[in-house]
Amino acid sequence: MTEPAIRYRLIKKEKHTGARLGEIITPHGTFPTPMFMPVGTLATVKTMAPEELKEMGAGIILSNTYHLWLRPGEDIVEQAGGLHQFMNWDQGILTDSGGFQVWSLADMRNIEEEGVHFKNHLNGSPMFLSPEKAIQIQNKLGSDIMMSFDECPPFYESHDYVKRSIERTTRWAERGLKAHAHPDRQGLFGIVQGAGFKDLRKQSAEELMSLDFPGYSIGGLSVGETKGEMNDILHFLNPILPENKPRYLMGVGTADSLIDGVINGVDMFDCVLPTRIARNGTCMTSQGRLVVKNAKYAEDFRPLDEKCDCYTCRNYTRAYIRHLIKCNETFGFRLTSYHNLYFLLNVMKQVRQAIMDDNLLEFREAFFEEYGFNKENAKNF
Secondary structure, three states: OOOOOOEEEEEEEOOOOOOEEEEEEEOOEEEEEOEEEOEOOOOOOOOOOHHHHHHOOOOEEEEOHHHHHHOOOHHHHHHOOOHHHHHOOOOEEEEOOOHHHHHHOOEEEEEOOOOEEEEOOOOOOEEEEOHHHHHHHHHHHOOOEEEOOOOOOOOOOOHHHHHHHHHHHHHHHHHHHHHOOOOOOOEEEEEEOOOOOHHHHHHHHHHHHOOOOOOEEEOOOOOOOOHHHHHHHHHHHOOOOOOOOOEEEOOOOOHHHHHHHHHOOOOEEEOOHHHHHHOOOEEEEOOEEEEOOOHHHOOOOOOOOOOOOOHHHHHOOHHHHHHHHHOOOHHHHHHHHHHHHHHHHHHHHHHHHHHHOOOHHHHHHHHHHHHOOOOOOOOOO
8 A cells, every 4th residue: 555645753742732743754855843834925935045945944835826826837837847846945845725815815706616716816817716626736736735625714704604614615625635636646635614613613624534634734713813712723623633644724923823833733834924024124033023124223233133043143233134124125135034934943943842841831931921922812721
């Protein structure tokens, strides 16, 4: 029997929480978990070279099916030998299904059982995305981990609507599995939805688990609900999801939410936040957020974070980076993006060590204290 394309190995569970230390084996290498995945929407993590991402410890990155479908098109990527060859990245790649972009970017959506009709956000032309089409695109992109096509209902939508939505998502997931052409070299994850309703989250998880995906994503969070509401859903799902498969919390990228997600059993995270705010001069530091373009840093010749040993902090000052950002110099965006990605990847490295040492709650308390987070945001620990 052929081994699945994606395998998860649980190394250790933290004594006092639901946190898991493990690793995920992909066709393009193995990476440790918990892991934050930098987002390379258009087959590039904005301003970063692949070599720099490797240098900072990113074992897997994410690319976006919807955007690559539009530009340059999945056929061109396939002709190039797949995403890995196209972008010169020889480690793990995860692609989302394109569903979230359809809900968030496209105008005049029309959801049918067959799929979703919508307008191209670039030129307004009519488009159609189905579960089969989403899988076909991802098969051509050649990512290691693919996502099922799902609907992402708003967190505060009605119970009746969300119930209909998750049941459709399950049917779409089953159709996607049948359409999947390369299960031997690409792993397809199911996406658990259900908004804030625990009965529907349980139903969604159990229906998808019956289809035996190699991993499970948790969608529909970090979409406007409170931190406490998000953590409550994660805490609820932790004992339900299978222990021998990876769990991926989609679209979450603040340090506090990463730590709280890990405490509730999550293995993988992604978000555009660190690079998006970096281009506005906002930096993640051990003392909290630092907006380096503010006037008070004009003559500040310290690094962004005196406790950070990243390339940016070892070589450049707040004053210089502020000057670059204020002048819209690309190098400034590169320096802040490098720092923010390194910061989150380093937080996850520290989290992995804290799990190994069975002191994750102590790490959380010390980190939140220094960073200035509200420690009451999350319950259940």
